[in-house]
Amino acid sequence: MNKKLQVFVSSTYTDLVEERQVAVEAILNAGHIPAGMELFKAGDESQKETIKRWIDESDVYMLILGGRYGAIDEETGKSYTHWEYDYAGKVGKPRFAIVIKEDALEAKIQQSGTKVMEKENPQKYQEFRKEVLSKISRFFSDEKDIKITILESLKEQENNKELKGWVSGENSGDLEKVLQENLSLIKENIKLKDRIEQTEQKIKSVKEFDGYSYEDIKDYLIEKKIPIPSIQTLGELAGEECSLFQIFITTKDWFSIGIENDYTMNEGARFLFYTVAPNLLAFNLLEKQKVAGEVYQRIQLSNSGQKFIAMYEMEKHKKTKSIMKK
Incomplete structure (x- = not known):
């Protein structure tokens, strides 16, 4: 392989922290470059523009779809994850998705509670899931499924001559070091985002009166x-x-x-x-x-x-x- 593909990883956040990290590691292990907006909060217009730029500069778009639809973008009426998926398709990026199996989602709900399922917009979630499954997609039940799907999907994209790739391995002796540093940064970002989410949930719970x-x-x-x-x-x-x-x-x-x-x-x-x-x-x-x-x-x-x-x-x-x- 003589090219490294930049893969934009899209998903809702709070319900898929572990799956997202597995995906990032799988992309790096396959010799490619993961990209994502781990620290960005949905709803900021300037951040939406930055996400557009990141998708534009990426070679491949990957969606992890769990049980949540996510926060709604008032401009489009769709969730931000749905908006990213549509935008990637609009600009012609190769897209593939991994979608949680229904029995795996039930098990996840039993383990983590209803926070991992869509409660506010179940109809929109089902419509989005149906749309995603009508395109290139595979189901997953566990981390092994995610890793296999990513490896196989990226192997197919490596042969896509229209994709130029991010950098050639022949021209960068320090590439592996850069990749590992990138992984470390992403892991730290995920941990920081998790702490931010937990803090926001605590603040929110203080203000909540039965929902x-x-x-x-x-x-x-x-x-x-x-x-x-x-x-x-x-x-x-x-x-x-x-x-x-x-x-x-x-x-x-x-x-x-x-x-x-x-x-x-x-x-x-x-x-x-x-x-x-x-x-x-x-x-x-x-x-x-x-x-x-x-x-x-x-x-x-x-x-x-x-x-x-x-x-x-x-x-x-x-x-x-x-x-x-x-």
């Missing part, structure tokens, strides 16, 4: 309007049409103590219990409790509700502090 973010719930509560009857115990809210968010924040102390649907409840408590609370229960901001020895129930702030209130108070504090500095 919803603080901002998502707040936006919904602000948009949800509820007419309030003229009840004196509701104070300034009485007779107004207010957002659910305003009602929740204003009456948070009521819910903190707890509202019981016993015979002594006043009209304000009845309104909060039967009209307002069901909307907040839907997001687990409140919880129902059975009062021991009684037939009535108590509704009060849940742990999620307390966290939501705390995040709101901190947000308000930061805004006030910012205004004071100005």
Whole structure:
């Protein structure tokens, strides 16, 4: 072999870290050059342009398709992996894909959980998978399958006279050293990206409320309007049409103590219990409790509700502090 092919490796990231590293090592072991955007975060337009350039400069495009479709590019409505696949085809790059077998995906889900499967856009994932399988592609179940597929596919591409290759082995005595350094850098990049992903997941988990973010719930509560009857115990809210968010924040102390649907409840408590609370229960901001020895129930702030209130108070504090500095 007298030419080294540059292979652009494309995949979703969090579900295929190990498979991607196996692919990179297999490409290097075959004597070729892997390329990929290990540290790039989806969604940055300048990064998309850089990815285009890398694909343009590569000889071959390789896709590893697991169980996820990936983050959506707002411009195209497709995932970034799907966008890369289409772009490589558009510019005429030889493409081959390795696709996880369904039983292997099931085993992976059992081992790693549902984070390795597509939950937000399952229809788009299935359509993309169907498209990929209609082109040059092979299935994989384990690392051995990935290695064999890469070796065989690249062996075929070595005979493609239209591919010029990245560099000739005859002209570079230090090529093996360069390849090994490249592998080391890629491994370090993968580890760094993994740490970044883990940190982002930890930050995200702090903000999540059963799958919803603080901002998502707040936006919904602000948009949800509820007419309030003229009840004196509701104070300034009485007779107004207010957002659910305003009602929740204003009456948070009521819910903190707890509202019981016993015979002594006043009209304000009845309104909060039967009209307002069901909307907040839907997001687990409140919880129902059975009062021991009684037939009535108590509704009060849940742990999620307390966290939501705390995040709101901190947000308000930061805004006030910012205004004071100005």
